[in-house]
Amino acid sequence: AQKITQTQPGMFVQEKEAVTLDCTYDTSDQSYGLFWYKQPSSGEMIFLIYQGSYDEQNATEGRYSLNFQKARKSANLVISASQLGDSAMYFCAMREGRTNAGGTSYGKLTFGQGTILTVHP
Amino acid sequence: DGGITQSPKYLFRKEGQNVTLSCEQNLNHDAMYWYRQDPGQGLRLIYYSQIVNDFQKGDIAEGYSVSREKKESFPLTVTSAQKNPTAFYLCASSSVSGYTDTQYFGPGTRLTVL
Numbered sequence: 256a257q258k259i260t261q262t263q264p265g266m267f268v269q270e271k272e273a274v275t276l277d278c279t280y281d282t283s284d285q286s287y288g289l290f291w292y293k294q295p296s297s298g299e300m301i302f303l304i305y306q307g308s309y310d311e312q313n314a315t316e317g318r319y320s321l322n323f324q325k326a327r328k329s330a331n332l333v334i335s336a337s338q339l340g341d342s343a344m345y346f347c348a349m350r351e352g353r354t355n356a357g358g359t360s361y362g363k364l365t366f367g368q369g370t371i372l373t374v375h376p
Numbered sequence: 377d378g379g380i381t382q383s384p385k386y387l388f389r390k391e392g393q394n395v396t397l398s399c400e401q402n403l404n405h406d407a408m409y410w411y412r413q414d415p416g417q418g419l420r421l422i423y424y425s426q427i428v429n430d431f432q433k434g435d436i437a438e439g440y441s442v443s444r445e446k447k448e449s450f451p452l453t454v455t456s457a458q459k460n461p462t463a464f465y466l467c468a469s470s471s472v473s474g475y476t477d478t479q480y481f482g483p484g485t486r487l488t489v490l
Contacts, residue, residue, distance in 0.1 A: 259418075290478065298464060300419075300481035346418055350477065363409065363434060364479060366418035 258282065259349050259367035267373050268337045275322070276332040276370045278347030284308075288350040289330040290364065291321065295343040303345075306330055337374045344369045378403045380482035382467050387487045389454070389461070397452045397485045399467035408450035409468040409479060412436060419466060425450055426472060454487065462489045 260279045268274040280289065291303040306314045306321045314321040322331040334341055348364040380401045389395045401408065407426045411419040421434030425444040439458025444450055450469075454461045464486050468479040 288477070292481075298466075298484045298486070300466060300468070302478055302480060305478055348419075363421050363424055364419075366420075368418045369416075 258365045259347055261347055261367035261370050263370045264368075265371045265373065267375060268334075270339060270374055270376050271336055273333060273335045274337055274372065276334070276345050276347075276372065278330045278332065278367060280328050280330060280347075280349050282328075282349065282351050284351045289321070289323070290348045290350070291319070291330075291332045292346045292348065293341075293343045294346060294369070300346070304332065334372075339374050339376060342372060342374045344371050380467060380469055380480060382465075382482035382485050384485060385483065387485055389487065389489050391489055392456045394453055394455050395487070397454070397465055397467075397487070399450045399452065399482060400448055401450075401467075401469040401482075402448060403469055403471075403480065404447075405469035405480075406447070406472045407470045407477070408444065409470075410434075410440070410442065410450070410452045411466045411468065413464040413466060413484075422452065422465075461487055463487060 258281050287308045289306045293301045293303055304314050304316045304319045304321050306323045313323050318335045320333045346369045347367045350364050383398045409424040410422040412422055413419050420436050422440050423431055423434055423442040425431035428444055428447050431442050431444050441453045464484050466484045467482045470477045470479045
């Protein structure tokens with residue numbers, strides 16, 4: 256079974272409007288982290304936002320917010336006031352829990368297949 | 377400025393040759409990672425290292441090898457045993473302490489086998 260599912264291969268949005276990119280995940284861990292990355296045509300992966308499984312508030316970073324619904328295992332990315340420069344591939348990723356001796360979690364990421372976002376003027 | 381560098385940006389290899397991709401970071405991160413990305417796909421983990429002189433296989437390690445002799449450096453060798461090496465390779469690093477272990481990526485190396 257896929258651990259991270261992004262069901263929208265492509266999305267279109269008008270400039271200045273908001274858009275939601277879907278992400279669902281599957282894990283039996285209690286401690287995990289969810290990440291969103293942006294990949295423009297240059298190829299570099301740009302970190303956008305992080306949500307920890309124990310965080311009670313939805314994460315926000317500027318125009319990006321993460322709609323975290325733990326019971327539904329979804330972590331959708333919301334981009335407000337879309338800009339032409341937002342056109343890119345967007346990836347959702349999960350880090351499952353792994354705690355070292357110091358009590359900090361870290362571990363490898365599993366990525367979804369991505370959603371291509373196109374912003375129209 | 378702190379960051380991750382990868383070289384070369386483009387690499388062409390003949391079949392049967394080994395090639396080494398460079399990854400260097402000056403973020404003082406303990407952990408480093410190598411991912412492979414095929415066209416239109418997500419990233420798949422090849423190898424990762426959480427500390428110097430130690431590394432673990434990821435999901436697709438066959439045909440690849442790594443070393444971690446210095447904290448700053450995590451080179452990836454694509455060997456002739458890798459059957460389909462043409463892909464985009466991304467290196468990342470992260471802290472292993474603190475609130476998050478966000479992985480930060482380098483600009484990538486695009487490998488083409490001729």
